[in-house]
Amino acid sequence: MRTFRASAAVMLLVGLLGGAFAGSAVAADCGTAKKITIADMTWLSASTLAHVTRQILTAGYGCVAELTPGDTVPTATSMLTRGQPNIAPEFWVSTTQDIWNQIQKKGNVYKANDIFASGGEEGWWVPDYVLKENPQIKSVQDLKANWKVFASPENPDKGRLYSSPPGWASEIITSNLYKALGLQSSFELFSPGSGEALKASIARAVARHQAFVGYYWSPTEVIGKYHLVRLAMPAYDADKFVCLTKDDCANPQLTGWKNGEVVVAVSSDIKTTAPAVATFLGKLQVPNDKLNEVLAWGDTNGASPDQLAQHFLKDYASVWKAWVPADVAQKIQTSLR
Secondary structure (H helix, E strand, C coil), X not given: CHHHHHHHHHHHHHHHHHHHHHHHHHHHXXXXXXXEEEEECCCHHHHHHHHHHHXXXXXXXXXXXXXXXXXXXXXXXXXXXXXXXXXXXXXEHHHCHHHHHHHHHHCCEEEEEECECCCEEEEEEEEHHHHHHCXXXXXXXXXXXXXXXXXXXXXXXXXXXXXXXXXXXXXXXXXXXXXXXXXXXXXXEECCCCHHHHHHHXXXXXXXXXXXXXXXXXXXXHHHHCCEEECECCCCCHHHHHHHCCCCCCCCCXXXXXXXXXXXXXXXXXXXXXXXXXHHHCCCCXXXXXXXXXHHHHHHHCCCHHHHHHHHHHHCHHHHHHHCCHHHXXXXXXXXX
């Protein structure tokens, strides 16, 4: 009996040590045993990319990775003040320029890569049939004189301009552009309340062949599915645009969005604590057309961001395998459901 107990003790000790060494091996693959947090923002492309990033980190590198809810301005502010979350795979610099400038000055977060190969496009969009039926409308400057085209049954005395949902940086920009164009007397600035509600408003307008004008961005399934066209704007002016991103912009002036700088934003400590992860994040980039395909598939099939991530990792291996070493890619493929 004593012999058995001694053997059992030895076996227990070996098991504990083995577990410790296994944990060390996992940490060595990842580079850190600390939890890595990833911003899971409220729109589909950003949430899908967050899920893709998490699966690559957990399955491929053995990291402890966790999604944390976020949105453009709150996430940017949190990264500036706390260095959390550690990763924002789809960080729109162009709509948080003032905060990003502060981040760069502080140095606690860096740009690992441009997440979209062709950059992001933002602006005010209309369905293509609106322009065909109203050829006098070409740019945002034409809205004031043509407000009746966009009048809503709920408020027939004004056009309706759809803003961004609360919390999006583009909500502030759209509000300032609305003032810069002098649209207060001819348009109501309508808040859709959420990203899903904004998308539903577009879908409803197109299904009824009604006019719609409002904020949206590309790449996304919405632009292609509903054949939206971006209204022309003046050339981008950096100084004017920085003011447009501020709640307290005293004198908003009209300027266009530049093609958005959309980056993989990463807390600087990842470079030293998890260098292999930093290398992966430095290669993380998706062709715009491929992401549009993935998102359109998700919209058609009612897929969740996690399901979209699985679809992407299964069917677009030629894209993501370029981000990681072969042995890491094999682990990721083995993990797919």
